[in-house]
Amino acid sequence: MDKDWLVTGKNITFHHQLGKQKIKVLDGLNLKISKGEIICLRGPSGSGKSTLLNILGLIEPFQDGQLTFMGQNFSLISEQQKNKIRRYQLGFIFQDFQLIDVLSARENVEWFLARQGIKDNVRREIALENLAKVGLEDQIDKKPVEMSGGQRQRIAIARALAKKPSFILADEPTASLDQKTGKQIMSILSALKHQSGVSMIIASHDEMVAEYVDRIITLTDGKITDDQLISR
Numbered sequence: 282m283d284k285d286w287l288v289t290g291k292n293i294t295f296h297h298q299l300g301k302q303k304i305k306v307l308d309g310l311n312l313k314i315s316k317g318e319i320i321c322l323r324g325p326s327g328s329g330k331s332t333l334l335n336i337l338g339l340i341e342p343f344q345d346g347q348l349t350f351m352g353q354n355f356s357l358i359s360e361q362q363k364n365k366i367r368r369y370q371l372g373f374i375f376q377d378f379q380l381i382d383v384l385s386a387r388e389n390v391e392w393f394l395a396r397q398g399i400k401d402n403v404r405r406e407i408a409l410e411n412l413a414k415v416g417l418e419d420q421i422d423k424k425p426v427e428m429s430g431g432q433r434q435r436i437a438i439a440r441a442l443a444k445k446p447s448f449i450l451a452d453e454p455t456a457s458l459d460q461k462t463g464k465q466i467m468s469i470l471s472a473l474k475h476q477s478g479v480s481m482i483i484a485s486h487d488e489m490v491a492e493y494v495d496r497i498i499t500l501t502d503g504k505i506t507d508d509q510l511i512s513r
């Protein structure tokens with residue numbers, strides 16, 4: 282039953298069209314993600330990791346196959362319903378943080394909440410609560426340029442968490458960080474998973490990331506070539 286899974290992908294197929302040439306990226310991919318699962322997605326450069334995250338995050342439409350989220354089939358729901366899921370259920374974290382330089386840490390999270398339609402009297406409270414979860418309670422008035430890479434990534438995590446997503450998608454979240462800071466970021470993410478039961482998929486080349494996850498999926502040439510559950 283699809284309802285027991287947070288996300289299912291069946292025979293997902295995606296290609297880029299360059300003139301008359303089709304560049305195949307995902308080749309009939311099958312995937313099921315449980316609630317509260319934290320997954321590392323790895324594979325060589327160009328294997329389709331970012332493409333798969335964009336498809337699962339409803340950013341990139343795919344050409345063939347079936348994708349469900351909380352039992353809802355994406356091929357059967359309206360653009361409005363998809364926007365709602367993107368807006369309220371999905372959280373994104375990127376390698377380059379994607380913060381607004383002129384705003385403070387607190388304002389970055391608040392601005393994002395404003396875009397989600399959250400009323401201004403509760404925005405500040407939610408921003409402070411989530412910045413505290415990532416250990417930035419003393420840094421809320423600093424702008425990203427006055428902060429370290431690890432602190433900037435923590436703002437981005439607080440921003441993603443602020444809307445209480447069911448599913449976090451992270452693309453190379455530790456790639457711009459040194460090893461020690463990367464480990465701090467991963468321990469924050471894995472602790473959050475235990476606290477809030479959110480599922481996460483983290484595309485990463487970083488071997489260290491695998492130490493913090495429940496499952497490692499390897500993508501090679503657009504196909505899952507290994508899918509390993511990690512018991513701890």
Ligand SMILES: Nc1ncnc2c1ncn2[C@@H]1O[C@H](COP(=O)(O)OP(=O)(O)OP(=O)(O)O)[C@@H](O)[C@H]1O
Nearest residue numbers: 297299304306324325326327328329330331332333
């Ligand atoms: N706009 C595009 N047009 C044509 N091909 C593209 C386009 N964007 C990406 N590709 C191709 O799609 C394939 C998958 O790219 P993707 O970014 O998903 O790989 P990745 O696994 O995330 O790689 P990396 O580890 O380098 O981030 C690559 O072969 C890439 O060249």
Ligand SMILES: [Mg+2]
Nearest residue numbers: 330331332484
């Ligand atoms: Mg990528």
